[in-house]
Amino acid sequence: MNDVRARPESAALPDHATCDVLVVGGGINGAGIARDLAGRGLRVLLCEQDDLAQHTSSASTKLVHGGLRYLEYREFALVRKALAEREVLLRSAPHIMWPLRFVMPHVPAMRPAWLIRAGLFLYDHLARRELLPASQGVDLRRHPAGAALQPQYVRGFVYSDGWVDDARLVSLCAVDAAARGARVLTRWRCADARREAQGWQATLQAADGTVQQVQARALVNAAGPWAAAFLAQQAHGTRKALRLVKGSHIVVPRLFSHDHAYLLQNEDRRIIFAIPYEEDFTLIGTTDVEIEGPPGPARIEPAEVQYLCAQASRYLAQPVQPAQVVWTYSGVRPLLDDEAADASAVTRDYLLELDGAAAPLLNVWGGKITTFRKLAQEAADRLAPALGCRAGAWTAGAFLPGGDLSAFIGAQALHSRDTQADMRAFDAALARRWPDLPAAVRRRWARLYGARIALLLDDGAAVPQLGAEVAAGLYEVELEYLHRHEWARSAEDVLWRRTKLGLHHTAAEREAVRQWCERHWRPLPAASDVARAEGAWN
Structure with missing residues (x-):
């Protein structure tokens, strides 16, 4: 049970520290990459300007899922990859991830039943599935989930995905990275990173103004919504075009007593989820709002609250009012610019770009919670050889800290x-x-x-x-x-x-x-x- 006893401890950073890899960004991608690289024996330093998962990685819909709606955009490769990862993750951390059944009320005017059945058949069979039951059609007049819906919804479909405590997932990846030898530095920003003949010379700055120098053989830019700005400003590279899309969620007192979630189709062809949350609440989200300019702190707008309440109220027997909202959260997702007209249609896949000069630079663009482990493995597979590291992939069968019971x-x-x-x-x-x-x-x-x-x-x-x-x-x-x-x-x-x-x-x-x-x-x-x-x- 190494994951139980291994623990981070405080230690002063030398005045001029050296490491193999400096990872910038303490979200899920940065923490996952630091974990994988440290597990291969490389000396890793992870720095995050705020808290771990303070931004995008704690602002997800908290699902481990293949992305059923991405089938409509023919993102078959992404869905297959995410479905395969879904089971790997559920096994690795059963304390913070678990199976969840979703109910989709059928609205014939939006999508015909045969199309939904075909999509669910693909969803069930695109990747190997052992932990989760298959989809099925249900009579909502008899199914427990039907009681919370308006009476006109008599037919529905039930399918499986998973739920995850997203912020804890990031923390546990950082804990595992530290247990395997990485150093994790929060509340320190990478103020500057310059490529030199023998590696990267980075300047780290704490919130109190303390400055430390770090020399790294390689640099990983996993700054999420700030990745393009970091590359252009701190790393002195060429700016990359990203689409920044804000997603907001609302939390209201519990709207239904059963343990299923709902996938609700909207008239604008988008979907929202209504999910049992923290025993006493229901989580509803998300929106897709394009952000112009730098990301900054993400906050929900009144129009987003109204939108989520209105869409949920189209289905639920108990209407949702803005006055019921007890908490909201928002995050900015950095998405690859695939020129899709609709923000909800922009791909959620990721891109890894390795500049393999004498001092390698790996830029991480896009990604989603469900595929973080695969992204980290691919990043390590590409970066490790450039650092003379021959250790192979190891995370597919590994527990996250606390997961081995x-x-x-x-x-x-x-x-x-x-x-x-x-x-x-x-x-x-x-x-x-x-x-x-x-x-x-x-x-x-x-x-x-x-x-x-x-x-x-x-x-x-x-x-x-x-x-x-x-x-x-x-x-x-x-x-x-x-x-x-x-x-x-x-x-x-x-x-x-x-x-x-x-x-x-x-x-x-x-x-x-x-x-x-x-x-x-x-x-x-x-x-x-x-x-x-x-x-x-x-």
């Missing part, structure tokens, strides 16, 4: 075809081992941390030592874990990315968490905020 439920977890049955057995094992741990905390920790729960609880103690309860269900031991092992530096990092407790806590409780973090954690990063594992490079 075998120490708790036995070796059957390693080859399971029912990952959620394994999670139920895991929860039962935790209840037996720590009967005094509050059940709600135990279930939440099982989902957030998986087997890494052993780092929060003293395995030799019968009664868990949780510390003070800072807010409902949030104890000091969890806050310290997130700070020490997952780079949390503020209450926002904890409440809205590492966990989603911000949705469940009152304003007073959120303020209590903020004050606790300010009292116990440094407000700004310093040179010692570089996380590494035992035996990392010097």
